[in-house]
Amino acid sequence: MGRVSRRGAAGLLVGLLSLTAALSGCGNESADGPVTLRFVWWGNEDRAKVTRAAVDAFQQRNPDIKVETEYSGYDAYFQKLSTQVAGGAGPDLLQLDRATVGEYAGRKVLADLGEYTGKDLGLDKIPANLLEGGKVDGKQYAVAAGATTQMLIFDPTHFEAAGVRVPTAPGEKWTWAQFAEAMTQVGAAGQVSGTTDFGWAVDWFEVWLHQRGKALYTPDGKLGFTAEELAGYWEMIGAMRSDKGVSPAEVTTKMDGSVQNSGIVTRQAASEIGYDSAVTGYFGAFGPNLELAPLPSDVAESGMAAMPPVSFAVSQRSKHKAAAVKLLDFLVNDPEAGKLLGASRGVPPNEEIRAQVCSSAEGGSKAVCDYEAAQQDKIGPAFGAWPTGSSAIKRDFQRTYDDVIFNRVSVADAAERVVQDAEQSLGS
């Protein structure tokens, strides 16, 4: 038994490792002829229905390409994707989000789309500022599957009851002081907090940094902010917390960016900072009587940006990259696909298709189209993709903020710890 098992184990081990190593090289581009692609995403059933309809349209137009689709919930998706890619059975076309574009590109899982651009892949109809979000080290690794931007979503009834006006007209803006004042008034007047505490998510701190000419990460992938800046930001929010301007710790700690846990939907806050791609979700879970407003800023720049809510990327290990790129191109550029996909991944990235989809939008999608049109001048280019290690940073940021709101650590010490942890995550 001993000898047999040792030989078996060694064999498997060597097999595993050589396989992993072999797969980090390029996949072979296979010749023409019928190919089968695997295309994976996360999302709900509505997204799945429209995506499969678009894929069917693609297959009809390309009879020699067969597309197998797979989808699952968010957590499950990345667990499975990592295992598949590590095990040498990754998909050809995949959906990624903000943090994972950088993580996967940095670990050489994604194909550089540069050589296909202008040939199989048309990017000229997609706004340049949106394409930034898919670039790592100047190379296009992912293409926005939609467009979104930051927003404040609010329940006007609470604001009217408190006699507070929110600037929603085009061109109108407010400062952080006015924002804090408004939220505190709403909190004082009613049962709910003015807004969901937004200190937990690195995304909104990123906006705040951009208003100060800074960024979360420098272009060469280093940390772009100091502990003092983070402490200042958290102090500002802390001042609102003591006056019910922002939600209490017990509510804030539940935030995970999902609609069902959000302060508005659980009726614990009158407003919330978020991405406008989630508006349809808010409308569905809360009701349609919600309005959108821009984020506050003390300077001319709003700090808001056109962001890809999710992106499509092609696996570096795919044997059929050209076909996968073709499918990607179809999904973002084809009018028929655009009509089918609608706003299932945020408003369409392609400007022509966006105009078309927006002209017939209703409900949540219409609110988003209107908001983006009103804020058009204020929306800057997408922030660059995050570097490898950013998933850990994003999580550590929130965990440390938990310690702040539960008064387990001073803001200064917490900010210091975030910076230290982040530098360690970036270093590895």
Add this chain to the structure above:
Amino acid sequence: MTLSKRLVWHGLVVAVLLVLLYPVVWLVSTSFKPATEVISTLALLPRDPTGDNYAEVFDGVGEFGVLHYFWNSVVISVGAVVGNVLSCSLAAYAFGRLHFRGRGPMFGFMMITIMLPQHVVLIPQYVIFQQMDMVNTFWPLVLPKFLATDAFFIFLMVQFIRSLPRELDEAATLDGCGPVGVFRHVILPLLRPALITTAIFTFIWTWNDFFSQLIYLNDPEKFTLPLALQLFIDQATQSAFGPMFAMSVLALLPIGLFFLAFQRFLVDGVATSGLKG
């Protein structure tokens, strides 16, 4: 036993049950809440009860009807039960009764396999099934059970076998039975409670197992109930929690019935096993 004693007993049992079953009742009752109430209230009873969630589930989940996922779960769970009962009882008999070289170390290694966290062996195991071309089939979920990889059950049966009086084996040996005969005619019948326990646990745990089914099944046509359940959940847009609760309740029914049916054998099995000698 007097009547009053019996009443006290029933009262005690029911009181404990009320506390323990409250969350289960909440779960069932939530499946009858309309979509807006599901996430916004914590109340036990729906203000406005509706069967919509169930209607939605029966309309189909993903591309398939709900029975499709039930069937896949049944196939995998039954396969796992058969595999575990066969392979683990064989191994347990060897560990519990037979003498052979390397028994101590092998038993120790078996215990070790229970202790290693699954997440770190996941990828190597995936590679193995990938090499055997078994990914996206039911094999990675059923084959390991036929190879006694659920050491938990081997240990369970070893403990049972070791508490069976050896006089029984010895009597059978004197009657001319070899180890195979002893296993078939003495151990296996006496092991029935442990076998039933194994069957029940395997069925329920496989039925609820999300993780390995997620990893190994790609094609929605092969999806099982746990995989279909997570199709209702979405971070970025809207989750359909109402139908998810409804389907969770439906998914409970088969395992609940399975338990109800088999727990009887648990008792009978021992009562008739003649352990008194």
Add this chain to the structure above:
Amino acid sequence: MTQSVLTRPPVPADPPPTPAARGRRRRGQGVAYLFLSPWIIGAALLTIGPMVASLYLSFTDYDLFEAPTWIGVDNYVTMFTGDERFWHAAWTTTEYVLVSVPLKLGLALAVAMLLNRARKGVGLYRSAFYAPSLLGASVSVALAWRAMFSTDGTVDRVLSSVGLDLGGWVDQPQYALLTLVALAVWQFGAPMVIFLAGLKQVPRELYEAAAIDGAGPGRRFLSVTLPMLSPVILFNLVLETIHAFQAFTGAFVVSSGRGGPSDSTLLYPLYLYQRGFTDFRMGYASAMAWVLLVVVAVLTALVFRSARRWVFYAGENR
């Protein structure tokens, strides 16, 4: 059958063989391997390789996608000297194990004894007590649990009504771990069933004999039930301890994978998962797994060693 507590190792040592027995045993060896063959094939094919691979990876920097690079014991050094969260997770898990295992086994044994009688409706009761364990740890259960333990949830309202206003447990760092303990204890069905099966095997005559000797219920429990049940207690203790050290799904679904609030539910396996799959540091995660394995193995060995003093096997009584 005596009731003395025998001193036996977990796997019985072979008594010195007689010449006749030796011949029988040699023939028995082949048969033993035959019985073991599925397990041996399974171990060789599916278990040993991945275990060795994970041990190897624990000495490497492995990000899941690129080939692993050998870094010696760096992962282990970082873990013990430079990672506060590692120690925090280890301590959280220790607390979790120490509280949840005795509570779960105690409740399981109490209910098993309550149900261990031939009464009308006992089968139905048994199923009802098992119902929570049927649920597993799905998203539905996590949501139900949050409804029980969040602010203004059931537990909060009940406690507030008796003047104990603690707020929602699930949202507060000082109580959140208790909700995971409660979840584990609530699903006590598996050890309960195993206890029940064990109780059924206790020969009735022993109780009758003890009763004739004038032993009351307490005495009968101590001198008949406990010794006769000791192999089953050992089994449940070992398995539930191992299981508690590996507790992952409950913490994962209840805290949406984060282990919050404030890392208060960051159990060791959850941290291991985060390291491996969110931080892309599978080498480090593998090292963590092997540390856990060694700790649990040593603990299990200690329990087995102590078992020689308190576990009684009828089958080894000759």
